[in-house]
Amino acid sequence: MSEQNSVHHIDDVDLTSCDREPIHQLGHVQNYGALIACSSDWNIAHISMNVGQILGIERSAGDLVGVPLRDILPEKSVHDLRSQVQMLAGPDAVARLFDFDLFEDGRPFDIAVHQSGQHVILEFEQRAAGRRVGADSQIVQGLLARIRRHGKVEDLAREAARGLKMLTGYDRVMVYRFEEDGSGTVAAEFANPGMEPFLGLRYPATDIPKQARALYKRNLLRLIEDVDGQIHPIEPRISPDGTPPDLSLAATRAVSPIHLEYLRNMGVGATLTVSILCKGELWGLFSCHHNSPRHIGFEKRMTVELFSQFFNYELNQRLASQELEEIERANQMHGRFMSRMSGGESLLDSFETFEREIAEVISFDGIAIFTDSVYRSQGRAPTAEEFSRLARFLNTAPPGEIYKTDEIVARYPQGEEFADRAAGFLALPISRKPRDYIVFFRQELAQSVNWAGDPNKAAGLSADGRSLTPRNSFASWRQIVRGKCQPWTTRELRAADALRVTLLEVVLKMSDDANAARARAAEQQELLIAELNHRVRNILNLIRGLVSQTGQEAVSVESYTRILDDRISALARAHDQLTNRNWDWVPLKALIRTELQAFESTALGAVDLTGHDIDLSPAAFSTMALVIHELMTNAVKYGALRSEGGKVAIHLAIGAEGEAHLSWQETGGPKVETPSRRGFGTTIIERSIPYEMQGKSRMWFNPGGLEVALEIPARHVAAGEAIDDTDQDENGADDIESPLSGAALVVEDNMIIAMEAVDILEDLGATRVETAGSVAIAMEVLGKDVPEFVLLDVNLGTETSAEVLKACLAQKIPVILATGYGERQEMTLAHPNVPVVAKPYTKAEIRKALAGLRRA
Numbered sequence: 001m002s003e004q005n006s007v008h009h010i011d012d013v014d015l016t017s018c019d020r021e022p023i024h025q026l027g028h029v030q031n032y033g034a035l036i037a038c039s040s041d042w043n044i045a046h047i048s049m050n051v052g053q054i055l056g057i058e059r060s061a062g063d064l065v066g067v068p069l070r071d072i073l074p075e076k077s078v079h080d081l082r083s084q085v086q087m088l089a090g091p092d093a094v095a096r097l098f099d100f101d102l103f104e105d106g107r108p109f110d111i112a113v114h115q116s117g118q119h120v121i122l123e124f125e126q127r128a129a130g131r132r133v134g135a136d137s138q139i140v141q142g143l144l145a146r147i148r149r150h151g152k153v154e155d156l157a158r159e160a161a162r163g164l165k166m167l168t169g170y171d172r173v174m175v176y177r178f179e180e181d182g183s184g185t186v187a188a189e190f191a192n193p194g195m196e197p198f199l200g201l202r203y204p205a206t207d208i209p210k211q212a213r214a215l216y217k218r219n220l221l222r223l224i225e226d227v228d229g230q231i232h233p234i235e236p237r238i239s240p241d242g243t244p245p246d247l248s249l250a251a252t253r254a255v256s257p258i259h260l261e262y263l264r265n266m267g268v269g270a271t272l273t274v275s276i277l278c279k280g281e282l283w284g285l286f287s288c289h290h291n292s293p294r295h296i297g298f299e300k301r302m303t304v305e306l307f308s309q310f311f312n313y314e315l316n317q318r319l320a321s322q323e324l325e326e327i328e329r330a331n332q333m334h335g336r337f338m339s340r341m342s343g344g345e346s347l348l349d350s351f352e353t354f355e356r357e358i359a360e361v362i363s364f365d366g367i368a369i370f371t372d373s374v375y376r377s378q379g380r381a382p383t384a385e386e387f388s389r390l391a392r393f394l395n396t397a398p399p400g401e402i403y404k405t406d407e408i409v410a411r412y413p414q415g416e417e418f419a420d421r422a423a424g425f426l427a428l429p430i431s432r433k434p435r436d437y438i439v440f441f442r443q444e445l446a447q448s449v450n451w452a453g454d455p456n457k458a459a460g461l462s463a464d465g466r467s468l469t470p471r472n473s474f475a476s477w478r479q480i481v482r483g484k485c486q487p488w489t490t491r492e493l494r495a496a497d498a499l500r501v502t503l504l505e506v507v508l509k510m511s512d513d514a515n516a517a518r519a520r521a522a523e524q525q526e527l528l529i530a531e532l533n534h535r536v537r538n539i540l541n542l543i544r545g546l547v548s549q550t551g552q553e554a555v556s557v558e559s560y561t562r563i564l565d566d567r568i569s570a571l572a573r574a575h576d577q578l579t580n581r582n583w584d585w586v587p588l589k590a591l592i593r594t595e596l597q598a599f600e601s602t603a604l605g606a607v608d609l610t611g612h613d614i615d616l617s618p619a620a621f622s623t624m625a626l627v628i629h630e631l632m633t634n635a636v637k638y639g640a641l642r643s644e645g646g647k648v649a650i651h652l653a654i655g656a657e658g659e660a661h662l663s664w665q666e667t668g669g670p671k672v673e674t675p676s677r678r679g680f681g682t683t684i685i686e687r688s689i690p691y692e693m694q695g696k697s698r699m700w701f702n703p704g705g706l707e708v709a710l711e712i713p714a715r716h717v718a719a720g721e722a723i724d725d726t727d728q729d730e731n732g733a734d735d736i737e738s739p740l741s742g743a744a745l746v747v748e749d750n751m752i753i754a755m756e757a758v759d760i761l762e763d764l765g766a767t768r769v770e771t772a773g774s775v776a777i778a779m780e781v782l783g784k785d786v787p788e789f790v791l792l793d794v795n796l797g798t799e800t801s802a803e804v805l806k807a808c809l810a811q812k813i814p815v816i817l818a819t820g821y822g823e824r825q826e827m828t829l830a831h832p833n834v835p836v837v838a839k840p841y842t843k844a845e846i847r848k849a850l851a852g853l854r855r856a
Helices: 051-055 075-086 137-148 153-168 210-218 257-265 298-342 351-358 384-394 413-418 490-514 517-531 533-553 557-580 588-597 601-606 618-637 680-693 751-763 775-784 802-810 843-855
Strands: 028-030 034-038 044-048 094-101 108-116 119-126 172-178 184-191 221-224 231-235 270-278 281-290 366-371 374-379 403-405 424-429 437-442 447-452 459-461 468-470 476-481 607-611 614-616 647-654 660-667 696-702 705-712 717-719 742-747 766-772 789-793 815-819 836-838
Touching (some): 094 298, 137 153, 153 172, 153 184, 298 351, 351 374, 374 384, 384 413, 424 490, 588 607, 588 614, 680 696, 680 705, 751 843, 766 775, 802 815, 815 843
Parallel strands (some): 815 836
Antiparallel strands (some): 034 044, 221 270, 270 281, 424 437, 614 717, 647 660, 696 705
């Protein structure tokens, strides 16, 4: 019955051992094509024995091994084939030639060319005479238009199956989707009338082992034209180095005899399999079956591949849109929780409200909270005594991660105690020590699963026990599943992880308000490292991107260092503005003015900033910081601010739909020419707002001056209040040429940051700089010598530097405090006259702080 299994039982894997590498070198080709593998000097290294049959060459295939390719093909054909190899775009790229007059005698061939290790693989197929090139490609546009009408993934897959059946003419076309446990389901199907439907049938994960899935990601289309068709060996079977040629990407390669036997057992005569990729991973397969032998030409197969690539794009778009909607809902929930908790309301106090709101994004039958040794529950959930034992089990799970199961008893046998109320749960750790949890419970969902044959009998051993034999029965096999709940979906897990982070932030804030300064600093550092690790990774990825892209546009080590330092400093300035407002909305004008002040004072009067007062969301602020920085940098280095009479006009406005518009107009500078290439800075200006915020960005390289128009979506925009920045120090501390002379001390627990600080202080005139990574070492240094100046990190691992500050003040040693936290801490608040710099600090910021010390 279940011919669909034929699509997935592996044609490229030795099924006797799924841990082995895939057999890419089965050493045979199918009857419809011929294969030649050439060495690097274009001599024939391997050849299929049907070359004479396909190409019409009278010499035997075996006699051609070692012969130069030019001896059997015209010189122009060899030249064209070599040119195709030179144009291959990557390691798995395949070049294709359609309707190619290979022998210059009017006989048309379709040819595929790809590189495989030290070999160039050439595959030849005879082309039907009179077949017009591109005859099928125009059909794809019409099919795609139909697909785009649908918004749901299920409807998208169904329309794609219908379109692919029309395009290929196979008796049955299915969309096979992989589930989270590795099994697969027929998610969509179109078949000829009278054929038994397979829609909804499930396949075990073992049907497609990991080796085959890896190959499906490389070779996107596999054709079997006739399960009983003749196959032809490739000679010689091994290369001079003792290895067979790698035919992973060969379209004509024959498949495993075991796979062919599966097809015969199910009455399938021909198959076509096309990979469906999502974010580079195997999401599923298009599975096409025919009851009799069927061959579709090379060009049509490429049309099918093109269709699948467009479908992959549409599928990715739908899934990405769903993910963005889920992220937006999670962000909204985050905002509501943070707003409520900022008023001092505890999790226990808001438990009922919390339950109603979270039910909008996560489905559950019961919910429980365990915090500060207090247990509270709603709905179908364990008792307090039962949960105390479950909590001890959860404490053995990896910290800082959500834990989920749809079958409690399989993981936690004592779950039998409350199996009548819950069969699965999703646990969110919301603290570190002691462990506190929010847990969602689901009751048992007895369900039937229709498998394509008994999943426990996928294949058997032969009589001698040395090889696998395919099963002969593929009748629909129904399994009644008990003791499990509805599985937790990827969408729900994403929402749960976002909620976990939100609750961690809530707990962190409450802990900050309740604990002493030392305990609060230590716990804050631990939680930031352990629980907000994903944010750190985002920052590291951003910095890595800046490092990489800056390296591509810098012309020297000095310029690379300067440009990279400027960009990181721009982000740091934006981060300071955000943290000074507790990650609340920040005025856009303040960002522009802060960025402008980072450049020489001659530019300050040349910028005219007008228009509405606009506040930006924290999510948009860092992106805008980079954009404004690149605009300012470009204006100072190449544009209007480079010339004495140059001007920059910046105007801000709020549109009718609540969106923000920023116009940037430069005049009076050097003549502007459209650049021949886009650098990283230009790319940031043009693409970051559309990519990060789904806004708009346009640039005009007018001869009289650069003009830029930016549009920020309304969700990131709010009307702001006018700000007074007249008290800001525009001149900095550059009036002090060498603010230091003598010894200095850097107290910092991070070695890299300490080394950077030493370089800064030496550049500022310090003759000798000592470093200390702990309070004990710092006190030892102060006991031996009295430095002229101390740069003191507030938090040193698990301790604070309060003792060192007290000693410095007692000895009247000038001190500057450094902190990586955005908000002022108790130690800095207790000493308002001690200058504070925020990490990552720069030479200019240290110079400015030293100037403040001198004036004091």
